[in-house]
Amino acid sequence: MLGLIFDDFSSFFDKGGVVLYVVFIVAIFLWTLLLDRYIYLYHGYKKYKDTLLANIKIENFESRFKDPIKEYLVEESKQKLNYGLSFIKTLIIVCPLIGLLGTVTGMIEVFDVMAVQGTSDVKSMANGVSMATIPTMAGMVIALSGILFEKRLELAIKYQIEKLHIDISKVM
Amino acid sequence: MLRTFILFTLFTGSIFALQLNNLLNDIKNDASVELQQEKQRLQEFIQNEKEQQKLLNEAKTVLANENKRSIELKKTLDKNEELLASQEAILLEKTGDLGEMFGSVRQTSADFLTNYQHSLTASQGESKEALFEKFSNSKRLPNIEELKSLWHGMLDEIIKSGNVEKYSANVILNDGERVIQEVTRVGLFAAKSDGKYFNYSNDMKALVELATQPEESGSLFGSDENLFVIDPTRGTLFELLNNQPTLMQRVNQGGVVGYIIIALGLIGLVFAIYKSVVLNLYLTKIKAQMKDLANPKENNPLGKVISVFKKYKDYEISDLELKLAESILQETTKVQKGQSFVKLLSAVTPLLGLLGTVTGMIATFQAITLFGTGDPKLMAGGISTALITTVLGLVAAIPLLFTYTYISSKSEAIVSILEEQSMGMLAKSIK
Numbered sequence: 001m002l003g004l005i006f007d008d009f010s011s012f013f014d015k016g017g018v019v020l021y022v023v024f025i026v027a028i029f030l031w032t033l034l035l036d037r038y039i040y041l042y043h044g045y046k047k048y049k050d051t052l053l054a055n056i057k058i059e060n061f062e063s064r065f066k067d068p069i070k071e072y073l074v075e076e077s078k079q080k081l082n083y084g085l086s087f088i089k090t091l092i093i094v095c096p097l098i099g100l101l102g103t104v105t106g107m108i109e110v111f112d113v114m115a116v117q118g119t120s121d122v123k124s125m126a127n128g129v130s131m132a133t134i135p136t137m138a139g140m141v142i143a144l145s146g147i148l149f150e151k152r153l154e155l156a157i158k159y160q161i162e163k164l165h166i167d168i169s170k171v172m
Numbered sequence: 173m174l175r176t177f178i179l180f181t182l183f184t185g186s187i188f189a190l191q192l193n194n195l196l197n198d199i200k201n202d203a204s205v206e207l208q209q210e211k212q213r214l215q216e217f218i219q220n221e222k223e224q225q226k227l228l229n230e231a232k233t234v235l236a237n238e239n240k241r242s243i244e245l246k247k248t249l250d251k252n253e254e255l256l257a258s259q260e261a262i263l264l265e266k267t268g269d270l271g272e273m274f275g276s277v278r279q280t281s282a283d284f285l286t287n288y289q290h291s292l293t294a295s296q297g298e299s300k301e302a303l304f305e306k307f308s309n310s311k312r313l314p315n316i317e318e319l320k321s322l323w324h325g326m327l328d329e330i331i332k333s334g335n336v337e338k339y340s341a342n343v344i345l346n347d348g349e350r351v352i353q354e355v356t357r358v359g360l361f362a363a364k365s366d367g368k369y370f371n372y373s374n375d376m377k378a379l380v381e382l383a384t385q386p387e388e389s390g391s392l393f394g395s396d397e398n399l400f401v402i403d404p405t406r407g408t409l410f411e412l413l414n415n416q417p418t419l420m421q422r423v424n425q426g427g428v429v430g431y432i433i434i435a436l437g438l439i440g441l442v443f444a445i446y447k448s449v450v451l452n453l454y455l456t457k458i459k460a461q462m463k464d465l466a467n468p469k470e471n472n473p474l475g476k477v478i479s480v481f482k483k484y485k486d487y488e489i490s491d492l493e494l495k496l497a498e499s500i501l502q503e504t505t506k507v508q509k510g511q512s513f514v515k516l517l518s519a520v521t522p523l524l525g526l527l528g529t530v531t532g533m534i535a536t537f538q539a540i541t542l543f544g545t546g547d548p549k550l551m552a553g554g555i556s557t558a559l560i561t562t563v564l565g566l567v568a569a570i571p572l573l574f575t576y577t578y579i580s581s582k583s584e585a586i587v588s589i590l591e592e593q594s595m596g597m598l599a600k601s602i603k
Contacts (some may be wrong), residue, residue: 061599064489065489065595065596065599068493068595068596068599069596069599070596071592071595071596072592072593072595072596072597072599073596075588075592075593075596076593079585079588086577086580086581086584087577087581089577090573090574090576090577093573094570094573094574097522097566097569097570097573098566098570100562100566101563101566101567101570104559104562104563104566105563107555107559108556108559108560108563111555111556111559112556115556116412
């Protein structure tokens with residue numbers, strides 16, 4: 001059963017050509033980064049926030065500087081939350097572009113075959129056509145699934161920041 | 173007067189009379205001569221008539237003889253024709269199935285000839301082309317000796333096609349020089365000399381060096397010395413190797429638009445690398461400064477802001493913020509400078525690729541209007557040209573997009589430290 005799946009997997013990559021590997025690498029990057037961000041949001045960040053609030057309770061700030069200090073603290077945690085998010089966004093933008101690259105290289109393959117053999121043998125062109133369509137599809141799938149989770153992450157971060165704002169104000 | 177006139181007419185009249193007299197005498201003389209000649213001719217004619225009669229008789233006897241002979245000859249012709257027909261019938265009877273065999277001999281030798289003309293074995297000195305040509309073109313029936321020579325020739329070819337042989341052959345090198353070299357031939361699949369591979373050309377009656385040499389990659393049996401690339405299609409794959417464009421040829425297919433894209437991509441990349449190095453230097457200096465807020469240094473943006481803060485820290489908070497905002501604005505413009513240039517390039521290169529695609533398609537459709545859709549090879553060239561620019565545009569845009577993200581996230585970090593964090597950070601450090 002497992003062998004069958006892996007067999008299908010390798011034949012899938014054979015059909016997709018080099019560009020599919022690039023899409024695969026980008027997808028791995030994207031998903032590890034997204035996973036890392038989710039884990040941080042629900043685990044690492046909680047700890048960080050607790051120690052931050054505890055520290056603020058102890059400190060006694062000069063009253064006229066309270067506002068800028070609050071802003072500084074929120075901004076710092078916002079940077080921590082948003083770390084790598086722009087890279088994730090870029091990866092999502094790049095996915096369809098790489099897919100398009102696959103389309104074009106696949107079409108070049110098709111036309112190379114045509115230039116040598118003419119249009120008589122459609123089977124020999126099929127290789128190039130699958131090289132053109134599979135990476136495009138893969139790129140689209142990765143980008144769409146990525147964009148779904150990325151938007152959700154962004155919303156969660158926004159909510160956390162608003163909440164932090166209120167929490168710090170309460171403590172200060 | 174009248175007298176002289178009469179005298180004159182009399183005188184001239186006597187002269188005329190004299191002349192006419194002479195003319196009459198002449199005519200009389202001539203007539204007698206002609207009469208004599210006429211007589212003579214008549215006599216000759218009578219004599220000739222006899223001779224003619226004799227000739228006529230002779231001719232008549234000849235004609236009679238010839239008629240007789242003609243009848244005899246016709247009889248023999250009829251006889252011979254009968255004989256011929258009977259002999260042909262005998263021949264046909266005797267040939268029997270062999271007639272079919274001679275047809276197949278002709279066909280086989282014609283097939284073998286076309287194969288032989290393109291095979292590497294033809295380069296091996298003694299040419300069998302004449303032998304096969306003789307059978308494929310002749311209308312005559314071959315005798316048993318000739319049939320045997322064809323059989324032996326074909327057997328020899330089959331044996332040679334299974335051999336690895338070394339021999340000296342005519343070779344045409346890539347620079348057009350025709351030399352005689354020691355060649356190693358592996359069956360019908362490859363010929364190699366001095367590490368170069370060759371194809372046989374029937375037109376030149378020599379081995380021709382391949383313009384694009386096949387790669388010898390890896391060794392199957394451990395030693396690289398006897399490595400041989402074999403073309404199982406007997407030279408077709410080696411020929412296709414020439415049609416395979418190299419990376420440089422591919423790039424050249426992109427044309428002017430392709431070069432513009434490459435130039436823009438390189439400019440953008442070099443600029444982005446320079447910019448990211450500069451921003452990283454800024455960031456490390458700012459990080460160092462953040463650990464040591466008490467001693468502002470002038471070599472980084474944060475230090476400058478700190479010195480402004482220290483100068484005005486006893487002012488009202490609104491005035492202090494104003495002063496800080498002024499110095500921060502100066503620094504942020506410095507940090508963000510040139511960022512949008514990289515973004516612009518990353519957006520423009522795919523568009524340029526699209527432009528190349530469209531111009532390529534225009535060229536393709538021009539080819540179609542000129543030559544019709546009959547030859548897909550004509551169109552394929554233009555289309556691959558069109559696609560190359562798209563590839564180039566995407567290949568340029570993707571790294572530019574990544575570097576732009578890197579630059580913008582770095583500069584965002586710096587700007588956020590300067591704009592949002594500096595005030596709080598400094599205020600925190602005061603008490």
